[in-house]
Amino acid sequence: MWASGQGRDALALGELGYRVIGVDHSSVGINQLNQEAKKRGLNVQGIVGDMHDYQITEDIDIVLLDSMLHFYKNDQKKETEFVNKILNQLKENGLFVTCILKGDKRESILKQIIDQSPYEWTVLSECYTEYIEFNATYHLLVVKKGKRIK
Numbered sequence: 001m002w003a004s005g006q007g008r009d010a011l012a013l014g015e016l017g018y019r020v021i022g023v024d025h026s027s028v029g030i031n032q033l034n035q036e037a038k039k040r041g042l043n044v045q046g047i048v049g050d051m052h053d054y055q056i057t058e059d060i061d062i063v064l065l066d067s068m069l070h071f072y073k074n075d076q077k078k079e080t081e082f083v084n085k086i087l088n089q090l091k092e093n094g095l096f097v098t099c100i101l102k103g104d105k106r107e108s109i110l111k112q113i114i115d116q117s118p119y120e121w122t123v124l125s126e127c128y129t130e131y132i133e134f135n136a137t138y139h140l141l142v143v144k145k146g147k148r149i150k
Contacts, residue, residue: 007033014042120146
């Protein structure tokens, strides 16, 4: 999980019994995440680091990017490369989960990146969620990696 901050998603997944690694550049957020995980007795570990440098190893089953991708003009190349890196490093049968702000352009870019990947991808879930506190709609996409096809 990248940009985990204080661990809203990481802690929720830990409560479900998952082992979670959260990466964020903020030592304040990571310290709060680690303290809360310890208090709750969860198998959740926060790491201070640059998410773009973090390597996905074979023991990682799910990569979750929540509200991280925007595909703004100045960030599009870097974010596209980042998503491609994740899609390539993720193991077969691993899950790639994104939650992005609803928008035709950004959703189209994300789907294009996945479609152009040299792997088979199965959509497991795709829905929209209203976040009243942000007055925004988010697009949740969960895809499962299959065999290399290209």
